[in-house]
Amino acid sequence: MSAIDRICEALARDVAGRTSRRGFLARVGAVLLGTGMLPLLPVARAQHGAPQGAAGGAASNEPDAAALQDPTRCEYWRHCAIDGYLCGCCGGSQSSCPPGTEPSPITWIGTCRNPADGKDYVISYNDCCGKSACGRCACNRNEGDQPIYVPALSNDINWCAGKGGDIVYHCSTAVLVGLAPDGAAK
């Protein structure tokens, strides 16, 4: 037997003398189980109430003035009820569809307050359809959103369904339609 073989045999006999297979498996199993349970621990998650996604990383609870006026940011004032990907990050803009997509003829409409003048404006969230989902600048603000049983006010409806065959959702715009009457915002 070679020297290496003798050394390995000695080590193996030493380990075997101090441990059991059952004990080893139990310890490995505990590590695996514990690792698997880590996501269930009550750690602090993303801040509630703050807009998700968009450029600029994690949003603070108090969006800065620049973000409120930046159409590529989730905090942009027109995005108060948006639910989807921002077309401004997808080759389009807050009022135009990216090349290769077409605006859906049906849309979700609501009002948002412009902090620059304190007034409420009517915003039309026309979805752009015909290409697979943009995947950039996800933004779910959903102010005024209602469950599916109020379909006209539900952001969960695929508003691209109105385009016949082109029902694939790509991104959402936030088109400014007009100024709401004073005190009439809904």
Place this chain on the structure above:
Amino acid sequence: MARRSRRVAAGALALVGAVAHADGGAGEPALDGARYLYVLRCQGCHGPDGAGMPGGVPDLRGALTPFTRTQAGRAYLARVPGVAQSPLDDAELAVVLNWLVDGIGGGAAPGFVAYDAASVGRLRARPLVGVAAARRAALAGADAD
């Protein structure tokens, strides 16, 4: 290719056309009462000019006058799902319906009694389910169900 380009251009223009304003501006007039209600709660499906969507949402342009000739037609307009289930209240719906009948819809027939909150409330309490059949009946002057 040319046809698709025209469709894309029309779609883009339709979006841009809806943007009548810069990003909020001092001095621009607010949408007035009836139009504001239409824009907020009807335009999403019926479109800014009432054109709707072929095969899905009826075109209102010049299409409402026939319904104003009979009681059945008048009832139909206040019972269709989009009206009956609207988040607008009865008074707001009355304003919008009258505005639509007088404007986009083509005008009311002589003798048409304008909607008010009470009549809208009474009619929308019985929303239609079989809308297509009800529409045919209404245009023939017969009450639905």
